[in-house]
Amino acid sequence: MRSYLDFEKSVAELEAKVDELKALSAGGGGVELGEDIARLEEKARLALVDLYKSLTPWQRALVARHPQRPHARDLIEGMITDFTPLAGDRGFAEDEAVIGGLGRFKGQSVCVIGQEKGFDTTSRLKHNFGMAKPEGYRKAVRLMELADRFGVPLITLVDTAGAFPGIEAEERGQAQAIAVSTETCLSLGVPIVALIVGEGGSGGAIAIATANRVLMMEHAIYSVISPEGAASILWRDAAKAQEAATNMRITAADLLKLGVIDAIVKEPAGGAHRDPTAAIAAASEAIEESLGQFSGMEPTAIRDARAEKFLAIGRML
Incomplete structure (x- = not known):
């Protein structure tokens, strides 16, 4: 329904x-x-x-959070064949907010990492609403290093309100885990293509989105903090979330102008949740095009291009 x-x-x-x-x-x-x-x-x-x-920025935020919007698991099932999931950080535990593994994309071997929110109460609790703990980011690092070792491209699917803010996450080194994940992204000699699927929230998103190409679904949002969080900090009133969303420039169109993302993936009329199959096909085509830009490039050139991309953000000419 x-x-x-x-x-x-x-x-x-x-x-x-x-x-x-x-x-x-x-x-x-x-x-x-x-x-x-x-x-x-x-x-x-x-x-x-x-x-x-x-749509206003706030309305786009609502669309990005739509419960029927395709999630990472849908994209993996729709784009990746012969997918073999891999689990655990080899240090503490498995974090199901982060899913990933090896498979084939358009016949090419790839590594995939995605943030999964879940679809109903049971699955949302299982995946912790897509909010990863340190072990989730350490699992992501393990998969990134695996991709680099085997020389296969990395595809990341970003969909999180942010990293898990609980006390236990801080006790286990949340900030360090995010920093190491971001640093690992920058160090890889294989191409990375990131897709902002729904929400791209704060360091929890950038930890797996420090990519050669950052793509964004048309009605997704990407920001340093949620509109509600920004409103609570700036005005001490979460009801001002709509105003915050407008001022924060969280939409794909704004972020493309600012150079934060590289391309927008068009969604079906009414959003990706109205026609998930078409939305996944459009995302697949955009990812294929982005990966093709790095075909034949040396690891050093891929790494340098990624670093230069992020150094150029906000640079005044």
């Missing part, structure tokens, strides 16, 4: 009418409603397209 966001009320009403007419038509009784259904479906489609052309 489709879930609607608050600002989609007008579209929800039109699509509800379409469903009613379809039910009447299916019930028989000689009622021919084909033309009425087609007319309403087109009206709903155009209303959806118009609505998504002018």
